[in-house]
Amino acid sequence: MIMSFLSYYMELRHDIEDVLKEVNALTFVHSEGIGKLQSCQPRYDSTIWHGKLGVTHAVIENNKIELLNEKIELLNKNARDKNEIIKYYCWNLLD
Numbered sequence: 001m002i003m004s005f006l007s008y009y010m011e012l013r014h015d016i017e018d019v020l021k022e023v024n025a026l027t028f029v030h031s032e033g034i035g036k037l038q039s040c041q042p043r044y045d046s047t048i049w050h051g052k053l054g055v056t057h058a059v060i061e062n063n064k065i066e067l068l069n070e071k072i073e074l075l076n077k078n079a080r081d082k083n084e085i086i087k088y089y090c091w092n093l094l095d
Contacts (some may be wrong), residue, residue, distance in 0.1 A: 001026070002060045004068065008086045009049040010052035012075070016086070020058050028058035065090060077092040 006016060020028050029071055032054050060068060068090075076085050 002062055002065050002090050003067075003093050004056075004060055004088055004090045005060045006054075006056045006058070006072070006074055006086055006088040008054050008056075009083050010054045012084060012086065013054050014032045015075055017038040019075070020056070022071060023060055025058040025064075028056055031055045043085065047076070050058050051091075059093070060090075 013030065013032075014026060032052060068088075072086050072088055079085050
């Protein structure tokens, strides 16, 4: 089992949930908070205040980690700016 930690601009929460469904995450927990983004550029086209950040912890089977990497990298490649880059880390729960 792999634990993943994802940090992202809150507007991307639904994209994160879609990815977790695609990789059949066994369980996940979302948290949100207010923080300073890298550029602090206002996002007036968003219904969510531009400083709202999301964090998700998810448990994923080992054989799904490559798919998770591909999906997150695709979202990052299509990001509008550096504030939409998803930061993520994964580690083995059984070590």
